[in-house]
Amino acid sequence: MREITYRQALNEALAEELERDPDVFLMGEEVAEYQGAYKVSHGLLQRFGPTRVIDTPISENGFAGLGVGAAMVGLRPIIEFMTFSFSLVAFDQVVNNAPNMFTMSGGQFNIAVTFRGPNGPAHQLGATHSHATENFYASVPGLKVCTPATPRDAKGLLKTAVRDDNPVLVLEAELLYSSKGMVEPPDEELLIPLGKADVKREGSDVSVICYAQTVPLALKVASQLEEEDISAEIVDLRSIKPLDEKAIFDSVAKTHRVVIVEQDHPFCGVGAEVCYRIQKNIFDALDAPIIRVSQEDVPMPYNERLEHAVLPNAEKLIAAVKQVCYA
Amino acid sequence: MTAMQPGEQRDEVEMLSLMLLIRRFEERASQQYQAQKIGGFCHLYIGQEAVVTGAVAAVRDDDYIITAYRDHAHALARSTSANACMAELFGKATGCSRGLGGSMHFFDRNNHMYGGHAIVAAHVPLAVGMAFAIKYRGEDRVTLCFFGDGAINQGAFHEALNLAALYKLPIVFICENNLFAMGTSVKRSTSLKQIVDRAEGYDIPGEIVDGMNFREVRDKIAEIVDSIRKESHPAFLEVRTYRYRGHSMSDPASYRTKEELEKYRLDDPITRLRAQLTREGKLTNEQFDLLDKRAKETVLAAVKFAEKSPQLPIEKLFDYTYVDGAVAAGVSPAKSGESAAGTAAISEERR
């Protein structure tokens, strides 16, 4: 194991998959000559050439559709959205074409496309540039959605996504690109299955269910809570769809108390789904109502203080944990 | 600026002074960004001043203007105060979007500046909608829709042009071709030899002008707008210009050469208009220096204003999601009670 950044981990995953399979190509805005808007594709043009690493005009609807079409005839495109906020202009391709094709063709055409890029609010980018899209996309049958929070998960999930025969969205966390973590050396194949959550920290008093940018938040809060003798178990979903129900239920059966901290909105958010499944399946294990901490139900303000007030943050999470623990 | 009558020409010295204000504003914004007083993305307009200045000089104050995220200049050109613009960058409640929009989302309804839009080309259909409303109401206004060379490859752009042509709407599509969309040159993004040819595909008349030349931009747009006011139709203008700075504050712009940048700097729009006016005996060096000094002072005062302005209080967070405030947002009664009061205050202010 060695320590690398989340960005490097994604870069390695891309390089390894491009190397392994000639049907894989990477396409998107500024991915080649500029080396990636967030430098995730750094060096890939030099290594794989312009037929495999391809710059596009600002035409998301066009190149997302191109990816779906190329997949219909057997290629395995990796389509980068500069951010998932811009995937919204390609919504039809991602939501209507990619996931429906297999069903509509009676199983003749599977779409082995990977859509990837940063997702979720970054810092003061305003309403148009701060979308957390996981709940939109996870609600669509036929799509798989994962949300890595560590370099290791980023590498392992992206590689798995590229090899999956269905359309998979890898929603990367922009604010975590420079964060570091231990990852297996490049000569060791690292594949992390979709639909497998990961307990990032064991605990006994409360299960804090999180994903993507809320994972480091939850871990930070867990250390703080420890000082107050509250032992929090941090369950990183890693995949939103498929959802690892077993890991969730196992944790809840142990702690009996749940807080879900999500980076999307409260109304029809990911947490609502998780919540429903918990109460449906292990209602008797619960000692307190589940609380969700999410963004506030408003378009993202630019002002820094208001943005902070909108986002899930440590104060809100601590308050929620204390509430479910009656502490 | 006072309301202009059709055919009236704006004073060129005043327009030069507007360009100076824009330039000095952007330089200060850059400095304040580095000092971390401004957050998020910030795209500077330095080098392109003659485009929007030429455009506003050619139209009436009640004509509609809409643009992309490189929008500070468009607001300033529409007489949004430097104070309100700087305060927006600082995220303050006194900003032109109350600190909720930020650099990329400037709006000023009173001055007919309809944004500030950060999704590439997403505002082009909006511009068409505004032009539709003009025709629908039988008015003689026009809509000026600004966008970059990168926007012409979005589906929204194409659909919008077709609609405008189909319904013969009073709109000028103004492509500010600064040769790059982020790090991608027009050559690498667009299959056409020249951008203006996009218009031909929709049977919209198109022309090219030198965007470093204020007079050329103004005269061409004045001519087009004149024709539109006589009989409603869309038009397309490719304005050749250049941004001196990187795409945004974080872009080192290593995809272009120093020589290329220098070539355009020599053709600076402010220097050019200044030289024209000086040659014609309409401006002395002392007068120019005074204009520049005033621009700098205005901008400095704007920084002070922004610094001491209040932020929108957190209790007002829910007041701008729905017109009827927090009640519609379905937040807890306690919260909506507080916010409803806030909403009332704002609507009072709007009256």
Ligand SMILES: Cc1ncc(C[n+]2csc(CCOP(=O)(O)OP(=O)(O)O)c2C)c(N)n1
């Ligand atoms: C739909 C969409 N895709 C990508 C982006 C990211 N982006 C912001 S500006 C930009 C370049 C636009 O260039 P251009 O239209 O030429 O305008 P300029 O920056 O030169 O003023 C890109 C790719 C975006 N904002 N919206």
Ligand SMILES: [Mg+2]
């Ligand atoms: Mg451009």
